[in-house]
Amino acid sequence: MTAMNSNTPAIEIVNLAKRYQTVTALESVSLSIPQGSFFALLGPNGAGKSTLISIIAGLVKADTGNVRIMGADVVADYMQARRALGLVPQELIDEPFFAIQDLLRIQAGYFGFGQEQWPWIDELLHNLGLWDKRKETMPNLSGGMKRRVLIALALVHKPKVLVLDEPTAGVDIELRLGLWSFIRQLHAQGMTIILTTHYLEEAEQLCEQIAILREGALLALSSTQELLNAHPWEYIEVTLQSESSILPATLQQSIHRQQANKWVLRLPRGQLRADLVAQLQESGCLLTEMRSIEASLEDVFRAMTSKDLL
Amino acid sequence: MIANYRGFITLCRKEIQRFLNVSVQTVFAPLVSTLLYLLIFGQVMPEGASGFDALSYHQFLLPGLIMMAMLQNAFSNSSSSLIQSKMYRNLDLLLLSPMSPVAIFSAFVIGAVIRGLMVGLAIGLVASLWVPISIAHGGWLVVFAVLTTMLLGALGFLAGLWAAKYDQLAAFQNFVILPLTFLSGVFYSVSILPSFWQIATWLNPFFYMVDGFRYAVLGVSDVSPWLSLTITVGFMLVLSVVTVNLLAKGWKTRR
Numbered sequence: 275m276t277a278m279n280s281n282t283p284a285i286e287i288v289n290l291a292k293r294y295q296t297v298t299a300l301e302s303v304s305l306s307i308p309q310g311s312f313f314a315l316l317g318p319n320g321a322g323k324s325t326l327i328s329i330i331a332g333l334v335k336a337d338t339g340n341v342r343i344m345g346a347d348v349v350a351d352y353m354q355a356r357r358a359l360g361l362v363p364q365e366l367i368d369e370p371f372f373a374i375q376d377l378l379r380i381q382a383g384y385f386g387f388g389q390e391q392w393p394w395i396d397e398l399l400h401n402l403g404l405w406d407k408r409k410e411t412m413p414n415l416s417g418g419m420k421r422r423v424l425i426a427l428a429l430v431h432k433p434k435v436l437v438l439d440e441p442t443a444g445v446d447i448e449l450r451l452g453l454w455s456f457i458r459q460l461h462a463q464g465m466t467i468i469l470t471t472h473y474l475e476e477a478e479q480l481c482e483q484i485a486i487l488r489e490g491a492l493l494a495l496s497s498t499q500e501l502l503n504a505h506p507w508e509y510i511e512v513t514l515q516s517e518s519s520i521l522p523a524t525l526q527q528s529i530h531r532q533q534a535n536k537w538v539l540r541l542p543r544g545q546l547r548a549d550l551v552a553q554l555q556e557s558g559c560l561l562t563e564m565r566s567i568e569a570s571l572e573d574v575f576r577a578m579t580s581k582d583l584l
Numbered sequence: 585m586i587a588n589y590r591g592f593i594t595l596c597r598k599e600i601q602r603f604l605n606v607s608v609q610t611v612f613a614p615l616v617s618t619l620l621y622l623l624i625f626g627q628v629m630p631e632g633a634s635g636f637d638a639l640s641y642h643q644f645l646l647p648g649l650i651m652m653a654m655l656q657n658a659f660s661n662s663s664s665s666l667i668q669s670k671m672y673r674n675l676d677l678l679l680l681s682p683m684s685p686v687a688i689f690s691a692f693v694i695g696a697v698i699r700g701l702m703v704g705l706a707i708g709l710v711a712s713l714w715v716p717i718s719i720a721h722g723g724w725l726v727v728f729a730v731l732t733t734m735l736l737g738a739l740g741f742l743a744g745l746w747a748a749k750y751d752q753l754a755a756f757q758n759f760v761i762l763p764l765t766f767l768s769g770v771f772y773s774v775s776i777l778p779s780f781w782q783i784a785t786w787l788n789p790f791f792y793m794v795d796g797f798r799y800a801v802l803g804v805s806d807v808s809p810w811l812s813l814t815i816t817v818g819f820m821l822v823l824s825v826v827t828v829n830l831l832a833k834g835w836k837t838r839r
Contacts, residue, residue, distance in 0.1 A: 369672060
């Protein structure tokens with residue numbers, strides 16, 4: 275058992291590797307997530323995100339390396355590690371024998387809690403809009419409702435670290451907004467939040483720290499702002515007088531997208547605007563407006579995870 | 585070992601409540617089918633089939649049928665609970681909790697024991713209305729009833745752990761549990777069998793559970809109850825150690 279203080283990382287991963295027969299799911303991944311973080315784990319399908327999360331939760335065994343949750347090793351000290359972790363899995367589950375409220379009470383019981391936890395369970399049912407469904411069983415709920423139950427199940431024992439694996443997949447906008455509002459409240463109360471999502475704008479808005487995985491390896495690990503700043507490209511939107519204008523050959527390769535008489539050019543960061551204007555004028559393009567567009571996390575993500583762009 | 589006692593008690597209660605929620609299927613259905621066995625076999629089998637002159641065939645058959653129902657239902661409880669948890673994916677909820685492998689295994693076995701005993705008791709009470717029976721050795725009765733349901737609960741847990749789909753579990757039930765039960769001397773005394781089948785029966789661990797239970801109820805048996813007890817306990821211990829170790833290693837559960 276490791277002594278825990280506020281400097282102890284919420285999650286510490288050292289040299290984690292996992293292979294499934296011939297496929298490398300994770301290759302020597304190391305990262306540390308401080309307590310109180312709002313952390314995003316991003317990567318294309320098959321990057322190893324779910325494998326990493328499953329190893330953290332103890333559902334998958336790593337080939338090598340180790341993981342500690344709030345200082346407790348997930349294998350050697352699994353009881354303490356699991357008490358500190360709440361996991362919202364990506365795949366929905368069912369339980370036809372017990373009503374939602376009973377299911378939550380049973381789950382709290384597995385963590386050693388009795389009736390003293392029932393007020394918290396009722397609070398979760400209210401906060402997640404499940405109160406009216408508390409006597410229903412899972413098979414009678416819609417996909418969105420089941421997702422809420424999974425979140426409540428992950429929180430019954432008030433974990434210090436909450437991991438959400440694609441929590442908003444297939445969820446409507448209203449629920450998504452409500453869900454993030456609730457998760458933000460939990461974060462404000464000191465809970466460490468780790469999420470994977472395909473909605474990159476969610477990660478950009480919510481998360482302070484981002485890790486990007488590709489083919490089982492860690493490509494990037496930094497704050498969201500640093501990641502955006504480190505992007506080697508900048509995006510400039512030029513509006514020309516005519517949509518039939520032909521950009522000079524030197525800029526053809528830089529066209530990111532075009533709509534009517536507006537072109538978005540992807541240029542190396544730091545290129546002088548005056549050079550761009552000069553090139554356009556020399557080729558006879560009549561410039562009416564020019565503005566810079568901030569790179570989004572999606573741009574950064576695409577640049578980092580697409581082999582073609584590297 | 586167990587450490588998280590509240591978690592363990594919660595899982596025990598859940599396992600019991602699970603089968604009580606569907607008691608028509610889990611308690612009353614086996615009660616009716618066993619009474620039908622008693623009625624039909626009691627009518628068609630000749631009186632001498634018991635192999636014991638002092639006993640009517642009904643009297644001989646009843647303890648065997650009770651034991652058969654107890655062991656089949658104990659097996660069904662733990663195996664179906666586990667395979668359903670796998671199929672519905674809610675087993676992950678348990679695997680994410682701070683429950684030790686010993687606690688998980690023990691709670692499933694206790695659920696199986698309670699169901700097995702409830703079914704056995706219900707059959708005994710109803711059948712005693714028309715089959716005159718008195719219990720010869722109450723202590724042995726409790727020992728064999730509890731040990732047998734424990735053993736089959738453990739075997740059911742192992743089968744549920746192994747099976748990846750309902751098909752595989754049904755195969756285990758139909759090709760292992762059912763033949764071992766039917767060839768364990770439920771319907772006849774081993775003493776009336778040809779020698780080959782006697783040897784085959786002695787190699788069947790279920791025979792010792794049925795024979796020990798019959799001794800407890802009727803005071804007569806084919807082998808010593810101590811031999812039956814030794815084999816049942818030995819089998820139970822080996823099975824428990826193997827199953828808990830497989831669970832601890834994450835066999836078929838933690839990928």
